[in-house]
Amino acid sequence: MEFDVAYLNAQWPALMRGLWLTVQVSALSIVLSILVGVLGAAARVLQVPVLGKLVVGYVEFIRNTPLLAQLFFIFYGLPGLGLRLSLFWSGVLCLTVWAGAYQIENVRGGLETVGKGLREAAFSLGLSPWRFFRLVAAPMAIRVGLPSMLNTSISLLKNSSYLQAIGLAELTYVAIDRISMDFRTIEMFAAICVIYLLLVLTLSFFASRLEYRLNAPFRL
Amino acid sequence: MSASPLISLRGIAKRFGAHQALHGIDLDVEAGSVVVLIGPSGSGKSTLIRCINGLVRPDEGTLHIAGSPVDIHHERAWQQMRTEVGMVFQDYALFPHLTVLRNMTITPERRRGVPRAKAEEEARALLTRVGLAHKAQDYPSALSGGQQQRVAIVRALAMRPKAILFDEPTSALDPETIGSVLDVMKDLAREGTTMVVVTHEMGFAREVADRVVFMAEGRIVEEAPPGAFFDAPRHERTRAFLSSIRSFGEAAHA
Ligand SMILES: Nc1ncnc2c1ncn2[C@@H]1O[C@H](COP(=O)(O)OP(=O)(O)O)[C@@H](O)[C@H]1O
Ligand SMILES: [Mg+2]
Numbered sequence: 277m278e279f280d281v282a283y284l285n286a287q288w289p290a291l292m293r294g295l296w297l298t299v300q301v302s303a304l305s306i307v308l309s310i311l312v313g314v315l316g317a318a319a320r321v322l323q324v325p326v327l328g329k330l331v332v333g334y335v336e337f338i339r340n341t342p343l344l345a346q347l348f349f350i351f352y353g354l355p356g357l358g359l360r361l362s363l364f365w366s367g368v369l370c371l372t373v374w375a376g377a378y379q380i381e382n383v384r385g386g387l388e389t390v391g392k393g394l395r396e397a398a399f400s401l402g403l404s405p406w407r408f409f410r411l412v413a414a415p416m417a418i419r420v421g422l423p424s425m426l427n428t429s430i431s432l433l434k435n436s437s438y439l440q441a442i443g444l445a446e447l448t449y450v451a452i453d454r455i456s457m458d459f460r461t462i463e464m465f466a467a468i469c470v471i472y473l474l475l476v477l478t479l480s481f482f483a484s485r486l487e488y489r490l491n492a493p494f495r496l
Numbered sequence: 497m498s499a500s501p502l503i504s505l506r507g508i509a510k511r512f513g514a515h516q517a518l519h520g521i522d523l524d525v526e527a528g529s530v531v532v533l534i535g536p537s538g539s540g541k542s543t544l545i546r547c548i549n550g551l552v553r554p555d556e557g558t559l560h561i562a563g564s565p566v567d568i569h570h571e572r573a574w575q576q577m578r579t580e581v582g583m584v585f586q587d588y589a590l591f592p593h594l595t596v597l598r599n600m601t602i603t604p605e606r607r608r609g610v611p612r613a614k615a616e617e618e619a620r621a622l623l624t625r626v627g628l629a630h631k632a633q634d635y636p637s638a639l640s641g642g643q644q645q646r647v648a649i650v651r652a653l654a655m656r657p658k659a660i661l662f663d664e665p666t667s668a669l670d671p672e673t674i675g676s677v678l679d680v681m682k683d684l685a686r687e688g689t690t691m692v693v694v695t696h697e698m699g700f701a702r703e704v705a706d707r708v709v710f711m712a713e714g715r716i717v718e719e720a721p722p723g724a725f726f727d728a729p730r731h732e733r734t735r736a737f738l739s740s741i742r743s744f745g746e747a748a749h750a
Contacts, residue, residue: 397589402579
């Protein structure tokens with residue numbers, strides 16, 4: 277059996293539909309997970325009572341349990357607890373919760389580079405701790421943490437393929453679905469690997485543009 | 497009857513672990529006056545000046561600003577009063593990710609509710625005063641230490657504080673740029689800005705201070721107008737300190 281390009285051409289529309297869903301789920305989850313990261317890191321470094329401790333527990337839980345177990349918990353467990361989500365939103369929730377834990381640690385790492393002196397300067401100008409965080413610490417931490425935030429985002433993008441396990445028709449689901457009918461395993465997996473690779477490269481490209489812009493104040 | 501002092505401390509005490517950094521300090525700063533705080537390293541100057549705006553919370557004592565008491569145990573009260581008392585640090589502490597102009601406008605906008613255009617106009621006027629109007633759109637990393645410190649001073653001024661605290665504002669600067677910062681501070685003094693200045697610049701103290709306060713081991717040892725303080729110090733501890741920095745100064749200029 278040789279590599280059949282004509283076959284892939286015929287499957288192209290289906291793959292594109294899967295790709296589009298992958299892009300939507302991933303993009304939304306990346307944005308939301310960064311938001312979780314910034315807010316969670318804020319709760320920790322500003323030592324918000326109760327919430328700060330909850331954040332620690334959340335990060336530990338997510339980092340020490342398998343993503344697939346988290347996904348099944350959200351998809352099969354939450355309805356039992358009275359929360360019924362669509363496939364799409366189950367996927368977004370799962371990826372956001374998973375990546376959010378890592379983004380918290382990424383932002384926190386960046387925050388460690390924001391010195392005590394800037395905090396005191398902000399306070400002595402009358403800024404509240406929260407305003408200091410939003411206007412000074414978070415922007416600086418995001419600049420420093422950007423490379424590790426990109427890594428987490430790339431992992432998120434690749435891990436979106438786990439969502440095939442709950443039946444969300446994203447890129448990997450489409451491929452597996454076709455393989456089960458046509459048995460064109462090599463063509464399909466080669467195709468989706470190339471597509472994932474292109475997605476990651478695109479994401480990296482935009483991240484490096486962003487990094488360049490955020491670094492403008494530090495270039496002489 | 498004189499009006500109440502702008503800043504008034506009574507019995508301010510601060511302990512760090514087992515170390516008593518301040519022992520019941522009383523200090524009054526009259527509106528429009530300049531108080532220079534000197535003393536050996538570790539004598540509690542920074543701790544005292546930070547107790548005036550709550551960067552260090554005093555354990556005991558009372559603080560009045562313009563006659564109103566500050567509730568020293570409540571962060572909200574400090575946040576409110578900090579808009580009235582500015583502070584300038586040894587390491588300038590400009591926000592590195594913001595332009596010079598934005599460094600100056602961000603707190604008037606967020607804290608005093610000044611509209612952006614008005615805040616920028618005021619900031620540019622202040623920058624012009626310290627000869628840095630052309631740096632408005634630059635980032636702090638493109639400025640020399642002396643220029644950054646002048647920006648830090650006008651950033652504090654942009655909040656229109658009643659008083660400004662300076663903690664060794666020229667100690668991190670190259671000798672060539674110290675003068676430019678001291679000139680700005682002298683200008684402020686002439687205009688009647690209330691200032692509390694921790695410094696080792698004795699020339700500045702002699703020329704500008706209304707009162708020099710000498711601290712050692714967490715206590716105020718002696719305070720006097722600069723003439724009396726430098727020419728006829730009363731305490732042995734003060735004389736020893738002054739002769740030590742004089743010989744240091746001579747060595748430095750030799
Ligand atoms: N945050 C702190 N924690 C512990 N000790 C401190 C702290 N800040 C100051 N001290 C101690 O208090 C004393 C006074 O320090 P400081 O006010 O910085 O003196 P100065 O500014 O006159 O050099 C020193 O012994 C210093 O080590
Ligand atoms: Mg000091």
